Amino acid sequence: MTTAAAPRTAPAPGPTPSLSAMTWISIFGRLLAMQGSWNYETLIGNGIAFAIEPALRRLPGGVHGEAFKTAMTRESAYFNAHPYLASVAVGALARAELSGVPAERIERFRIALCGPLGSVGDRLVWAGWLPASSLVALIAFGNGARPIAVVLLFLVMYNAGHFGLRIWGLYVGWTRGLAVAGALGNPVLRQGPAYIARAAAAIAGIAIPLAAARIVGGDRISLGATLLAGAIVAVGLVRVHGRVEGWKLVLVLIAVFALVSVAR
């Protein structure tokens, strides 16, 4: 008599199906439009189906086959993820569909993947890499860099991370299939946000006074007064965090200042 232990980890993926270079280019191009039909009901569900569709054409019967239509129905359902890390889901789901994984497993996998891909991406990109890239460009601006240099510095730095993340996501999703969850334990994804946050905090401290100095362009007293006033208002904004949106407050303050300047 033999006893089989229950598997503690996700099963190893089956043999990798193959896709042509043109199919990969098509999938990657469509990944860039992942949020093209973002809405409050299916979120990026349609975007997932749109991105996977070039791969699904290889299913038996092609685009008119029952397998293709069933897969498209499944993949266009509700899905939520960070748009860049959705590439992980696209790679994994494409492989699962082409490998003939049972529908119930694919649906469970889609549901399980939503949360991690959303929260990891938000912390890594929106609250980490984006502000860090922006602040580095503001340091260059504050040091007198020309407009073209500032713009290029920001775009090159940000998009190195952006495209790198999308390409990595598609690669690990495709190579690991439904076992991709392990890849989300990658140190960059787990610890990266904290490291980037610390670096971005330091960069923010350098960037803010330098950028302010270039915009104000006056003497040291004017700049000192500007930074002091900014610091006082900042403390107030931190205290009312969550109750007042800073950008709306700024809109009101500058509008009042403009009215006074015009009316007096």
Added chain:
Amino acid sequence: MRELLPLAMLGGVLGLDVVCFPQMMISRPLVAATVAGAFVGDAGTGMLVGASLELIALATLPFGASRYPEWGSAAVVGGAIAAALHTQPASTVTIGVLGGLATAWVGGWTLVKLREWNAFLARRKRSALDHGSRGAVVGLQLAGLTSDFVRAMLLTVVAYALLFPVAHAMAGLWSFGEVTSRAVTVSASVAVAAAAAWTIFHSARGARWYFAAGLGVGLLLLAMR
């Protein structure tokens, strides 16, 4: 107003980048306002507005379904207005930032409406989607992308056409000096940026000390000039 058509196209493309395609962040204020300024003939003034808006934009993170300002088209409007008024430097940055913020507010509302419109289109195609229609999936995606481009283009046109005459009139009546005007605008921008840095990065251990250390370095660099 000869610049209206190219600005509309620019606003459409950069507005599309915010959410739909390709999210390369060419829509960030620092980029969008600088490019818009270049379109009108003064990239430097556009960049001053872009940097001010960028400091403010640090506080608004585009998390999923949350409502946030649409900075792409807004920065095009703000940067272009400031660049067009560059001969009256006392008010340019302040008026550009004001125009950008007002447009960003309306832009955030139009994004919400776009998402509702996309949901409406998806409901209409529900039956086809349930039957695995490739045409429905691709059609919805293209409809959403087109709608977003048109949204951003119209927003840019309407905002610039409405705000530029007002901005021009305000610049003529402006009474504060250049340094004072910029100092007030930058104080507000700096406040939002510093508060954002303090709150966004606080979850990382020791991040506030890193911020304080960076601030010390930044102030030291300024003192050494």
